[in-house]
Amino acid sequence: MTDLSVANSASAAAFDVEAVRRDFPILSQQVNGKPLVYLDNGASAQKPVAVLDAMDRYYREMHSNVHRGAHTLGDRATAAFEGARETVRQFLNAGSTREIIWTRGTTEAINVVANGLAPRLNAGDEILVSHMEHHANIVPWQMVAERTGAKVVPIQVTPEGELDLDSFNSLLNDRTRILAITHVSNVLGTINPVAPLIAQAKKRGILTLVDGAQAVPHFQPDVQALGCDFYVFSSHKLFGPTGIGVLYGKAQLLEEMPPYQGGGEMIERVSFERTTWNVLPYKFEAGTPAIAEAVGLGAAIDYLNSLDRGAMESAEKALLERANQLVETVPGMEIIGTAANQVPVMSFKIAGLHPSDIGTLLDQQGIAIRTGHHCAMPLMDFYGVPGTARASFAFYNTLDEVDKLFTGLQKIQRLFA
Amino acid sequence: MTASKEDFLNNPLGTKTTLEDVLDAFEFLDDWEERYAYIIDLGKQLPAFPDDARTEENYVHGCQSQVWLIHHYDEASGKLYLLIDSDAMIVRGLAAIILVALNGKSPRELLTTDIDELFEQLDLFRHISPTRGNGLRAMVGKIRDLAAAEASGV
Numbered sequence: 343m344t345d346l347s348v349a350n351s352a353s354a355a356a357f358d359v360e361a362v363r364r365d366f367p368i369l370s371q372q373v374n375g376k377p378l379v380y381l382d383n384g385a386s387a388q389k390p391v392a393v394l395d396a397m398d399r400y401y402r403e404m405h406s407n408v409h410r411g412a413h414t415l416g417d418r419a420t421a422a423f424e425g426a427r428e429t430v431r432q433f434l435n436a437g438s439t440r441e442i443i444w445t446r447g448t449t450e451a452i453n454v455v456a457n458g459l460a461p462r463l464n465a466g467d468e469i470l471v472s473h474m475e476h477h478a479n480i481v482p483w484q485m486v487a488e489r490t491g492a493k494v495v496p497i498q499v500t501p502e503g504e505l506d507l508d509s510f511n512s513l514l515n516d517r518t519r520i521l522a523i524t525h526v527s528n529v530l531g532t533i534n535p536v537a538p539l540i541a542q543a544k545k546r547g548i549l550t551l552v553d554g555a556q557a558v559p560h561f562q563p564d565v566q567a568l569g570c571d572f573y574v575f576s577s578h579k580l581f582g583p584t585g586i587g588v589l590y591g592k593a594q595l596l597e598e599m600p601p602y603q604g605g606g607e608m609i610e611r612v613s614f615e616r617t618t619w620n621v622l623p624y625k626f627e628a629g630t631p632a633i634a635e636a637v638g639l640g641a642a643i644d645y646l647n648s649l650d651r652g653a654m655e656s657a658e659k660a661l662l663e664r665a666n667q668l669v670e671t672v673p674g675m676e677i678i679g680t681a682a683n684q685v686p687v688m689s690f691k692i693a694g695l696h697p698s699d700i701g702t703l704l705d706q707q708g709i710a711i712r713t714g715h716h717c718a719m720p721l722m723d724f725y726g727v728p729g730t731a732r733a734s735f736a737f738y739n740t741l742d743e744v745d746k747l748f749t750g751l752q753k754i755q756r757l758f759a
Numbered sequence: 760m761t762a763s764k765e766d767f768l769n770n771p772l773g774t775k776t777t778l779e780d781v782l783d784a785f786e787f788l789d790d791w792e793e794r795y796a797y798i799i800d801l802g803k804q805l806p807a808f809p810d811d812a813r814t815e816e817n818y819v820h821g822c823q824s825q826v827w828l829i830h831h832y833d834e835a836s837g838k839l840y841l842l843i844d845s846d847a848m849i850v851r852g853l854a855a856i857i858l859v860a861l862n863g864k865s866p867r868e869l870l871t872t873d874i875d876e877l878f879e880q881l882d883l884f885r886h887i888s889p890t891r892g893n894g895l896r897a898m899v900g901k902i903r904d905l906a907a908a909e910a911s912g913v
Contacts, residue, residue, distance in 0.1 A: 374791070696847035698823045703849070706791040714823055728825065728846065757796055758848065 357653035362738050365390040365645070369738065376708030379743045384528055384687055384734030385712050387559055387581045389642070396641030397583065397634045408633055409607065409624070423633050426640030427623070433643045434573060435564040436590050440622040443596070444631050447587035448555040449478040451574035452522070454589055454626060455551055456482035458599030459520060462549075465491025469520045470513055470548075472497040472505055472534075473724055474527045477717040479553045483522060492519070499724060503530035503679030510539060514546065521550045525557035529716045529732065530679025531662075531687030533557070540569050549595070555579055559736065560658060560685040562651065565590050577635065581736075582642035586635035589626070596622050603628040654737040661735045661744055662686040668748040672755060678730050686735035689716075691727060692751070695758060700731040703754045709747055762809045767831040767840035770806050772855050773862030778877070781859050785881050795849065802851030805858075808844030821897030824850045828898065830905050837865050839906055843898065850894065856881070857898055866906035874899050 363369050366388045371378050380388060400422060406415035408423045427439045436442060445451040463469075469483045473496045483494045495518075498509035505523075521543040526533050540550045551572040554563055558575045565573045572595075576587040591599075601608055601619055605628035610618040619625045665688050669675050674693030692700060701713035714729040715722045722729060733747055781801070788794045812829045819826040824847035831840045841862050843854040860877050861869050878895070 696824055696850075698847045699849050703795060706795065729823075753792070757792060758799065 357650055357657050357737075359657060359738065359740050362649070363740075365392065366738055367391060367394075373708040373710070374706055379707075379709040379739075379746050381733040381735060381739065381743070381747060382710045382712050383559065383736040383739075384556060384579070384716075384732060386578045386584070387736055388738070389581055389583065389638075390645050392645040393582055393638045393641045397638045400634045400637045405634070407630055419633055422637045422640075423631070426636040429640040429643050430588055433558075433562065434588075434590050435566050437566065438593060441590055441593050441596065443589040443591065443623045443626045444636055445574075445587045445589050445626075446585060446632070447576040447578070448476075448553060448574050449482075449576075449587075451572075451587055451589035452478055452551065452553065453482045454602040455522075455572050455574070455591065455599075456486045457602055458596075459549065460486045460490055461600065463487075463490040463492040463519060466517055467492040467519045468513075468515070468517045469494045469522060470497060470510075470518055471495070471522050472524065473499040474503070474505070474530060474532065474718065474721050475522075475524055476528050476553065476555070477719070478555075479522055479524060479551075480720070483520070496720065497523070499721070502681055503527065503532050504681045505532075505534050505539075511542075514542065514548075516546075518543075518546065518548050521548050522553070523551070524553040524555075525563065526554075526560070526685050526687075527679065527718075527721075528556045528687070529689050529718045529721055529730065530681060531556075531684040531689075531734075532679060532681035533683040533685060535683075536570070537568050544569060556685065556687070561655060571595055577639040577642065580639070580642055581645065582639035583632075583635040586632045586639055588639075593622060596626070601625050601628070605629045607631070649737075658686045658735060658737055661739055661741065662688065664741050664744045665733070665735075665747070668744065671748055672751045674755070675751065678725055678727070686739075687732065688734075689730040689732045691730055692755065695754070697729045697731040699758075700751070700754060703757065704731075704747070704750050707746075707750045707753065709750050711747075761811055762829060762831070762842060764831060764833070766806060766809070767842060768833070770840060770842060770858065770862060772801075772804060772858035773860065773864070776801075776804065776859055778859050781856060782880065795852075798852030798856070799848050800852070801855035801859075802848055802853075805844065805851050805855055806842060808842055812842075813844065819894075819897050819901050822850065822894035823847075824894070826850060826854070826894065826898060828901055830902075832866075832909050838863050839866055839869060839909055841902060841905075853883070853895055854898060856883075857895070857902070861899075861902055866910035869906040870903060870910065 368388050404415060404418035404422055406419045408420045427442050430442050431439045469492055471480055471494060487494050495513055498506040500506050525536055536552050543550050550570045552570045554573050554575040558580050571592050573590040578584040608620050608625050608628040610620050676691050678689040697713035701711055704711055712732045788797055813827050817827045817829050819828050824845050826845045828843050845851045845854060
């Protein structure tokens with residue numbers, strides 16, 4: 343045996359996609375009489391048994407309200423809930439769990455920040471976003487801009503689907519107060535070079551938020567290395583449950599921000615004369631939180647930690663490479679977004695076909711993709727399309743599934759011929 | 760181009776191509792490929808849609824693709840005539856099926872037609888995602904609103 347074959351078998355052992363697929367029970371079903379090929383991970387990813395079990399066990403053995411009960415179940419629930427917060431802290435490499443706020447998802451996290459920074463904004467101030475943002479990283483800023491007289495300014499995108507850095511440099515000015523930018527484009531898969539942008543923004547005292555919703559399913563960010571003020575993501579795209587997400591924020595900024603919602607849990611003391619806020623992170627967590635969901639998210643991250651992330655990333659890269667190789671087998675197929683640095687997300691159009699036609703006819707073949715504007719209408723306008731078809735892969739997808747996607751597309755084309 | 764009365768009356772869907780034709784054809788379609796090939800073919804029978812009618816007023820909300828719908832109430836015969844347009848081929852085909860069932864009927868007749876039953880008969884909903892199903896319902900809803908307005912003489 344040569345060294346090479348040893349190395350090959352070692353990496354195959356490190357990432358066995360068939361073994362991983364067995365951890366995701368939903369994947370082994372038939373849809374429309376065909377084996378399910380789930381390529382809509384960018385919209386929401388599937389959940390491993392570890393997550394289902396953790397939530398089931400939570401409800402069977404430890405459910406109670408957190409931070410309140412003078413009893414054993416309350417302590418167990420609180421320990422599980424706060425344990426998940428610590429898991430998230432480690433995942434992001436944040437300095438403290440005080441900086442990890444539970445939200446309902448990315449969207450709510452951005453709303454919390456936009457609302458919290460509103461008091462710092464004056465008429466004429468500028469909030470820099472990019473042309474490739476999800477609506478969740480545009481609309482909350484527009485709402486705050488409306489209230490304060492600030493302006494939302496988009497950084498341009500190149501035809502390849504990369505941030506136009508000249509545009510970024512020319513838009514930075516003395517009125518820029520906030521840079522809110524996506525780490526990975528949900529439509530194009532582009533990985534944006536956020537670290538140098540944050541560094542430049544920081545030099546000018548600009549606050550920075552990174553939308554990590556599409557990044558965390560593919561690689562692990564380090565918020566201290568990035569240097570961003572805020573980093574947000576959703577659990578359900580990270581193989582965890584729906585209904586919960588994370589706002590990481592620098593403690594000092596979170597301290598200075600007003601609470602988002604009022605109610606129980608977020609207060610220190612309430613009287614009709616004066617109410618004072620609870621400490622971080624609870625100040626931003628009014629009401630009984632999504633406890634089981636937090637536990638589920640913690641379990642999802644533990645599960646990911648049990649896999650070889652490096653091998654996973656190589657496997658994902660291979661999926662995208664295979665897909666790119668097969669594009670030429672579908673005449674008239676055009677990829678939208680060809681950035682050099684991408685996660686395995688492929689937006690495309692096929693001459694003569696509406697994206698919704700493609701989606702419907704792939705579904706007939708058991709293949710799930712997303713079609714439409716992907717909550718990124720400004721980007722659709724930029725490319726002059728009403729929408730795209732988007733196949734978004736996860737580490738549990740196989741090369742065979744990529745092949746099935748393209749066989750499916752060829753079949754559709756024959757149908758319209 | 761603006762739609763003339765003749766454009767409405769000459770729409771073959773629901774007049775020349777009848778519901779029986781479609782039901783008969785569906786019986787012989789074995790798999791999804793044949794079924795969709797037929798739906799796509801039906802969509803090709805939609806008459807040309809006037810460019811100037813692609814307005815917000817005629818836009819059908821709730822569909823994933825763009826859909827426009829215009830109508831003409833023929834006083835002489837007391838019947839409601841419809842034209843539908845979409846940029847998606849399958850939606851055009853589904854619109855054609857709706858027209859086969861509802862076009863050229865009196866408003867009263869139209870309002871008593873059980874379109875859900877027809878979709879079930881064609882086994883369409885099972886093969887159509889809920890988002891697309893919503894689009895179908897949106898089209899039917901708009902037609903029923905038009906019929907109700909005509910029936911009550913608004």
